[in-house]
Amino acid sequence: xxxxxxxxxxxxxxxxxxxxxxxxxxxxxxxxxxxxxxxxxxxxxxxxxxxxxxxxxxxxxxxxxxxxxxxxxxxxxxxxxxxxxxxxxxxxxxxxxxxxxxxxxxxxxxxxxxxxxxxxxx
Numbered sequence: 001x002x003x004x005x006x007x008x009x010x011x012x013x014x015x016x017x018x019x020x021x022x023x024x025x026x027x028x029x030x031x032x033x034x035x036x037x038x039x040x041x042x043x044x045x046x047x048x049x050x051x052x053x054x055x056x057x058x059x060x061x062x063x064x065x066x067x068x069x070x071x072x073x074x075x076x077x078x079x080x081x082x083x084x085x086x087x088x089x090x091x092x093x094x095x096x097x098x099x100x101x102x103x104x105x106x107x108x109x110x111x112x113x114x115x116x117x118x119x120x121x122x
Contacts, residue, residue, distance in 0.1 A: 010041055010055040018059065030067040035059045 014037060021033035037059050045051030063076040 006041070006043075006053045006055055010039065010057075013055075013057050014039055018057075028068060032065040032067070034062045034064060036062045 018037050019035055021035070024031040024033070037057065039055065039057040041053065041055035043051060043053030060079075061077040063074060066073045066075055
């Protein structure tokens with residue numbers, strides 16, 4: 001395949017239709033889905049004019065525009081995986097930070113404890 005054909009196909013793939021979905025009409029509201037699009041490509045050849053080209057595209061939901069009674073509102077998409085990952089990072093940092101502090105406090109408490117004489121019961 002000729003590199004120009006690949007680039008032409010890539011440009012066709014990156015249209016406004018990839019970013020904004022078809023409007024959906026529900027109960028007097030119009031909903032327009034929106035996505036984040038990213039793409040990249042590359043190619044190369046050796047001294048004998050043998051090589052290749054490639055292109056990739058990725059999309060993630062960004063949210064929706066809700067149009068009702070002449071007003072437009074943006075409703076962002078929630079990425080639950082990102083929220084969970086953030087919570088896990090906070091927990092790990094808290095454990096790494098608070099662990100040595102708690103150990104230090106507990107070790108001081110045990111070294112300053114009054115020993116119980118032998119033979120006496122508490």
